[in-house]
Amino acid sequence: MYNEKSSEIFEFDQKVNSFSFPEKIDSTIFSQSRNSLTEQIICNKNSLLPSMRIGDKKRLTYLPIEFFREPQKIDSLSNFNKENVFRSSGTSSDICSKSYFSKQGLLSYRHQALISFSSMLSEFFSFQHLSDISGFSLIPTVDNWKFSSLAKMIDWISQIYSVKFIDEKNISSNLSKVSEPIWIFGTAFHYVNLHEMGLRFSLPKGSVIIETGGTKGLQKCLERADLYQRIGETFGLDENHIVSEYGMCELACQAYDFSSTETLDKRFFRFPYWVTPFISRDSRVLKSKGTGSLIVYDPHRIDYKWPIKTEDVVCLQENGSFQIRGRLIKAPAKGCSLLAEKDKSYRNKKQLKQNISRSTTVNNLNQSILFSIKKVDYFIKTKFFDDTVRNIIAKELGSKQLMRLAIEDLLFSLPQKEDDWIKAIENSKVTAGDRWLLILPDSHPFVIYYPLILGFLGGANISVRLPQQFNQGSSVDIFIDRLSTLLSCKINKIDTSYRIKDKSDLSPFDYLLCYGSNDTINRFDMDFSDKLKGFGQVFSTSIIDATDTKTLELAVKDAFSLGQAGCFSSQAIFFLSPDQQDICEIYKILRNTYFSVFSDEQKNLFSLDSLNQEISRYKKLGARVFSESNLSLPLFPFVDFQNITGSFASFLSKHTFVLPFFYNVDYLQLVNLFERVEAFKLITATSSLLNHCQILNSNNFEYRILGCANRPVWDGFHQKTNLFCK
Structure with missing residues (x-):
């Protein structure tokens, strides 16, 4: 699928064709260059469709993917006998895309879907033994997901490979019997649910997990690194045995992203070799590389002969590989989380369990820390910003209006519940007993509160070197004194003139936390790289x-x-x-x-x-x-x-x-x-x-x-x- 030599590609086609496809695809088009393909699709004009410039004089007609969400437009372009229709999940909108296929168009879709999947799988398993590898699908059958192109693709795969359809309820009993490498296909939504259910497996070495995105319906949107980590923890696999699939019901081809050696940030999606991707930055000019909205020309999407302009922003390489960067503004979110509504009751139960777990954690914490949290929370929100302090801050910032805005922002930033305070302390990774020196910039006084309070509540010994303008009598100085009195503790204030004399020794401190310019952070990093937590300019x-x-x-x-x-x-x-x-x-x-x-x-x-x-x-x-x-x-x-x-x-x-x-x-x-x-x-x-x-x-x-x-x-x-x- 990703080979460069045509002879190798055609040889691979012949192997896949041995699976008795009902139709053979004409391989001659596969050998055409990108330029010749471009010449061919320039001729496919339609008065209903927009166009963009390609080269100096020629224009290219393309099909915007949003047309599939507008029945009148897509119906006017669907001048063929409709054999099948697929719909998008519609999890973020009441309006679903409708993608029609003729009988020949559906056969073509099946053919290339199987070639793409087989080619991807052969990167992990010997091609001769692909049919011997057991596969499992978390994607429901076409009986349950009638209009899903994803379910249809898995159905096609099950016609030539051994595939068992499973769900969260029976996955444990099925995977417990596995002794040889397997592959599993599911949406990101499925895998996150399995992880949150606490399920953990140790799949045989060489097994592969295929995820097809889609986390809408979850309480937060996951980064791919986080998703891969969860999948790895659930199945006991490293990230190089996790494959991402990119596809949608409007297209008739898939792109896969995997690598046995590269890290996630260096991995790229690739379509089958017969598909030509382009990008456009402004819907005016077509380009073969760069960052822009992805345009996909698939000569075997025979029912719609034009390149399809998606709403995904990608970084396209000259060889046709790409990385997904996001969605165009005001484009609806997309994905495969079709179980969002079904799983609401489960997610509510899960949240209840998390709340119970958190309450247990709170009860087991040192009661003196809990008491300190309550006192600090009450002190900042109701006591500290009295008229005296407000006047000082207004002078430091330059006006009363700036003072009011700054205090409003600070109070908004604070943890709102005891639970949130505890989680913040845990996330900060502060260790009780560590001696930290805080070096503050002279930009504004509010920078002190966050590290000082979380560090102290986490049990660290905190010392603060005050900038000249926030020395004695400043709001920072007053805050440290009042906080020390409130909690009956000592927070050391280091004079502005203090300098670290020995570049190899921070004594009497263990670590240094510094806010400042990039030059300042770089200077400290040269001497204390293993002991510095530095935050430079953004x-x-x-x-x-x-x-x-x-x-x-x-x-x-x-x-x-x-x-x-x-x-x-x-x-x-x-x-x-x-x-x-x-x-x-x-x-x-x-x-x-x-x-x-x-x-x-x-x-x-x-x-x-x-x-x-x-x-x-x-x-x-x-x-x-x-x-x-x-x-x-x-x-x-x-x-x-x-x-x-x-x-x-x-x-x-x-x-x-x-x-x-x-x-x-x-x-x-x-x-x-x-x-x-x-x-x-x-x-x-x-x-x-x-x-x-x-x-x-x-x-x-x-x-x-x-x-x-x-x-x-x-x-x-x-x-x-x-x-x-x-």
């Missing part, structure tokens, strides 16, 4: 799809609620707009929305010369800048995203209270930007966009609802890593 941005007052308020709040000094404060706004909006009106809303948060003292710190220099710099970059005779803050340079030339970093400002606003932004172009600029670590987005904004590897990225950039939940993690774990 780049955050807000993505919006509307310019009403409320949306713009939230976007500006993400930037300025900590005076743009928070490590997650947004440094740019991206406006996903198909065409240019009234920038003057947007500017007025932006300027008036949070104009009151800045004190006169802050405005004076940003001199007129500095302001004029920034205005001049942005105008040279082609930005549109509004300026007034008096000093006007904040400054919002408006940048047409389509006209960016040179380095993107040049459009960002090092000055506080300067927030570039990028308009005329195309979603897929934004994906490419995020791939190039590694510093992007956090996206905040409107609720309508959030489910579709997860476009990069989630191991490196965080997503929050618009307005919550500076509301990191106290869950024991920071920048997606355990707070204290070394």
Whole structure:
């Protein structure tokens, strides 16, 4: 299936054809190059369908996959005798796709589905003995999933291979009898349920698990690494014996992703060799590699002769392999979790068991820690932020409005229940008795609370080196004193002048936790790499799809609620707009929305010369800048995203209270930007966009609802890593 040489491919076809297919597929088309295939499909024009440019003059007609969700459109394109119809699961929408097949189209689908599956399986088992390998399917039969293309594919497979249909109730009795390597096919939903049921097996060495995605209906969306870990724990297999399958009812082909040597981040999906994938970044130009929405041309999808443009964003390699990056904005989620409704009662029972288990854990914890949690929770939420402290914080941040926003964000971030506090302490991986030195930045005072409180509650000995501006009499200084008094303990305050003298010895401390610039973290890492927990700079941005007052308020709040000094404060706004909006009106809303948060003292710190220099710099970059005779803050340079030339970093400002606003932004172009600029670590987005904004590897990225950039939940993690774990 993945061989490069045509002779090897045809030889493989002949072997698979020995399974007595009712129809032989013409192999001549398989040997055509991508260019010749492109020439062929250019001719398949249809007035109902859109087209995109390919090359200098030619245009390619394609079939948008959303047409399958619109009965009138897909019916008008289905000019053949309909033998069968498959439907999408519809787990995230009331509207299901309907994909029709003629008799010949269905035979062709069967033929290539079996070739693809057999080819994948032969990577793990000897081809001559494939029919001797026992297979198990967690996918129900076609009698139960009548309109499922996945169930139909398993039915075809069962016609030439030994396949037993099982479910969660009888899987244990079936797998307990297994002594030779097997394969199992199921959805991610099935495997997660098995893991959460506590089922554990030790499959014979060489066994293979095939998962076909789909976790909708679960309480959270799983990352693939997490899914693979759960599958591995359930069946006793390593990740290189777990295969992912990519397919959908609208297509008539599957792509498989597996490797016996590569790690997950280096694995790629591959379609059968006769399928030609393309990508498009803007529905205007077809490309053979890069990041964009996946377009699939399958010459044996004979009922619909056009390339099908999916709503999946992929990174396509020149050899046709690809990695899935996410979904296009406003595309419905997709997957194979057809048991979502059926399993609701089970999931409720499971949650009850988890609650009981958690209660037992709470009761077994040291009662003094539980008492400390209650006291700290009450102290922060009701006692600490009195008028004295509020006035000090307002002075430190620059205005009363910034103070109110910062306190509001902090209280929102706190664990809301005793259970949540306990889980946060556990997740932080803090070890009782460890001696930690906390080195804080001078950006804002709120950075202290999270590591100090979780570290102390976890039993660590905490010392804090205070920045100069948060020394004696600061809100940080007062907080440490009051917390020490409340809990009858001593939290050491280290003077700002303190320096670690011996680069090979941290004594009297065991570990160092540091927030700061990347240069600062790198310097410490050179000397204390095995003892350092360092958090450097990240780049955050807000993505919006509307310019009403409320949306713009939230976007500006993400930037300025900590005076743009928070490590997650947004440094740019991206406006996903198909065409240019009234920038003057947007500017007025932006300027008036949070104009009151800045004190006169802050405005004076940003001199007129500095302001004029920034205005001049942005105008040279082609930005549109509004300026007034008096000093006007904040400054919002408006940048047409389509006209960016040179380095993107040049459009960002090092000055506080300067927030570039990028308009005329195309979603897929934004994906490419995020791939190039590694510093992007956090996206905040409107609720309508959030489910579709997860476009990069989630191991490196965080997503929050618009307005919550500076509301990191106290869950024991920071920048997606355990707070204290070394």
